[in-house]
Amino acid sequence: MSAPRGLPHALPAGEALLWQGAPRFGRLLVSAFRIRLWLVYVGLLVAWGGISSAIADHSTAAGLAAAAWCVALGAVPLLLLVAFAGLTARSTVYTITSRRVVIAHGAAIRKHLNLPFTAIDAAGLRRFADGTGDIPLTPRPDARLSYLLLWPHVRAGRGARAMPMLRAVPEAEAVAACLADALTAHGVAPRPLATPIATPAATQAPLPAIEPAGAHGEASPA
Secondary structure, eight states: OOOOTTOSSOOOTTOOEEEEEOOOHHHHHHHTSOHHHHHHHHHHHHHHHHHHHHHTTOOHHHHHHHHHHHHHHHHHHHHHHHHHHHHHHHHOEEEEESSEEEEEEOSSSOEEEEEEGGGEEEEEEEEOTTSOEEEEEEEOTTOOOOHHHHTTSEEEOGGGOEEEEEEEETTHHHHHHHHHHHHHHTTOOOOOOSSOOOOTTSEEEEEOOOOOSSOOOOOEEO
């Protein structure tokens, strides 16, 4: 049996596929790639070109040329950023099964993070006005995850702990409810999010997280 898209191999017997999805490009561009900051940067470049030309008492044509050059300097990295965000959105697959969360990402080198429910210490939901949201997962202390290898599907936690995150998920509340039901069905005890997200641009809410009652799982990229 071939492996479903987004999984390194076929699901074993007894494990069910509950949900799969990908980040929404527009929200990913704003929340993870900080496109607004880049637009401010380009605007500052243009303003600086015009101001410096005026201070130097250059002609209007020279000032416009300086501003155009600054736009070009800022547009190149901006376009690269947009292209990278689009590639990330297209190549990423988030999966929730009855036993784990899987993050598949990477266009050139495919990587899979298998995070069993028994390896998750807490989870949360950050909702945005467009219905998308971020679902951060706090791994148990014995999990060793790389921030660089997971970026942008990660946020920094307390003590520099890397927290895997399902970013820019469409219909985030429904996905969070699916994850909460799966955790409950797995026989775990929910508790509030351990490291809540603080942001004025979104609302946040706890998602049932787990305190494993049985053996400890291990979080490791496949």
